[in-house]
Amino acid sequence: MTSLLIKEVVHKDKIVDVYIENGFIQQIHEKINKPAGEIMECHGRKAILPAFYNGHTHAAMTLLRGYADDLPLFEWLDDYIWPAEAAFTPKHIEAGARLACLEMIRSGTVFFNDMYWNPPVVIKAATDMGMRICTGPIALDAYESGSRLSQQKDREDFLQEMKSYSDLFIPSLNAHSIYSVLPETLDTIHSILEKYDLYFHIHLSETQKEVEDCLKTHGCRPVEYLDKIGLLTPKTIAAHGIHLTDRERKILERKSVTLVHMPVSNMKLSNGSFDIPAAEKAGLQVILGTDGASSNNCLDMMGEMKTASLLAKHAWEDVTVLPAEKVFHMATRAGAEAFGLHAGVIEVGYLADAILVDLKNPRLVPGYHLVSDMVYSADSSCIDSVICNGRFLMKNKKIEGEEAILEEVAKWKISDSKPHRYKDN
Template sequence: MENQSILIKNTTIIGSDIKKSSLLVESDKITVIDDNLKNIDADVVINGEGKVLIPGLVNTHTHLSMTLLRGYADDYPLDTWLNDYIFPVEGKLEGEHVYAGALLACVEMIKSGTTAFNDMYFFMDQVAKAVEESGMRGVISHGMLDFGDEEKRKAEFKESLRIIEKCHNTADGRIKVALGPHAPYTCSTDLLNWVRKKADELKVPIHIHVSETEFEVQQIQETYGARPFEYLDKIGFLKEDVLAAHAVWLSESEIDIIKDKEVKLSHNPVSNMKLASGTSPVAKMMEKGVNLSLGTDGAASNNNLDMLEEMKIAALQQKVANLDPTVLKAGEVFKMATRGGATALGIEQETGTIDVGKKADIVLVDMRAPHLTPFRHPVSHLVYSAKGADVDTVICNGQILMQEKELLVLDEKEVLSQAEESAKDLLAR
């Protein structure tokens, strides 16, 4: 496995340009892209005819184990959803549930073309175990909340450091650990200050929810006399290593802060629409050159982890919100889901584009389907017509995770039945 070579021949490669060519993977890297490759020997040869080859999609905001809560509480406002449904069940979670839910999420993500993600939850060593077994790439963080309680705060520090110590840079470098303060309204300033200091010291990134709802903005304004991004800037929290999820309710000056401090954003349109949180000013931020990426959020507020669907909805939502069909073009939203995601996670040297020297994180999408015919501009088809189920083959870090729709790394049936059992057990508690 270590030094395996994979030849993908005669395929349409979506790299810096779009061309028909062949690509060679040796060990964990893309080593050659050349049309003359097709006659060489390789351990595995994949016929790419009729397929397009793209970088593995990057989902920059997830709570993987919430797959167990898929469809559990739909059609409620965010506060009811959280306080009456999600938080009470999460209080009963054990490591075994988190593991079963994370494995289910990995199967779902691989089958819909995602190779890298950014996850915040609890029992994160269980998530790391699932990521290790799945062959995927992930940045994981323990979600920290203290609501101003010092005891709780200390416990959160301890758990975050334990996960960093145990999991950071494991699984051949596929797993990285970030610090995960949940949000400015659930974390005290003391907690956020500690996170900033530790992130600098340990050189790990930060993953946080900011300005998801209008109510949150009001709350922060009442408590700190400033809007969320202004407050975070004032305490010196914002730097280029911060990835903020949602970022729905933003003032002009907050957009300038995000741009100046090079904060990375994860746009989560489906979750924001389902919980009626609002519409992020993504088109405006794109014009200003903010680093934008795309995330599904957890499966309890989406209700799937399909990044192809997320791309389409991101584009449609911005068009209708701006009453302008020219914003968030197919190529722009595709970039958010690939290169933008890799940059947001600080792994752009490894993944996010198809280039010689990069890690082999590759997805083949089969375009021979009625809803993808006739074959025209492949990026347009990927964003507006394709579904996760059109994904044919997935490679991550040079390992084939799925080949011609057959999962090679995990026993799909077993993972699904374990998740079914685990969800039942959780809700019966």
């Protein structure tokens, strides 16, 4: 049994003590006098807030941060990203995933929903560092003959092994997209999901081309296609969802699908704008994600909150769209609940996932409204400590083992081909 007592911390404009035991918030009170395994004194200088839940990542791609930017799509993929990824070993994936975890913890994130090769390595990286993760094997078998069988083997191994992983792990099956996965594989995935009650994670309607190809191939739009084959459920997490009709939104709402909005990636790759007002009107469940470091290039949910709100105001010419409280909810409680976590809010009975922010950081001063400050002004320099499942992942800005992870990353940095260089300034 582990316990943690946080003393004199600001919570909803009051100074309180917070007592955490066995991973849950057990008590919030003006003054708690109780022995605890660990005590954190805040002297009223720090506030406690929910941590962030990152709805869509390719964590290991952090190893390619800044490797190639500002290039046309196919030059970017063909000449840089794909050749680099093709050379990845499990060691590369482990180093990239651990670097991603470092960065996410420093910016207050305790959970990510990941889509990448070799999930056991990523699961170990995340849970070793104390983070929650949802992931599983990826299907991407429409391009290479033989990949279907080997990926089916990965899925079978995963189903055998998934129970042996940490309690911080939530299993899923990933399908890259409707255009990159064989229809028979989607059927197989459907059967496994039904049998094992797992999450299902897919890129959906990210580009107009995907929609047009689907209409040509399947005679219907992407959401309709997934619905037909039974892949839309309350455990479906659909990343992007930019090019949707109202009819598709209605289907997604009826099936209680969760959509992941990623404004930074959508802007950086010129993919268009997720339609916030239409999603709200349809009553859709929307959470936030950062996407991978090749299209962002950081995994910072605070940047994502600000950009989400700015883009919505810009795109719909309405300054009242996506106010701070709403986008903060998307990044915290809505993100947790989408994955069945009773978390994302600082209240008794909830999972003890939290951040402590430094109220003396100039970006949070004068301090009229903490949530507005977190969305529109904060950055990772404001985050002092991060707690997940009642344990410190970062305490007073220190993360255990950080230096060793950075040394490992230096070893696995891609060096055999030249990264893209800009002309001199």
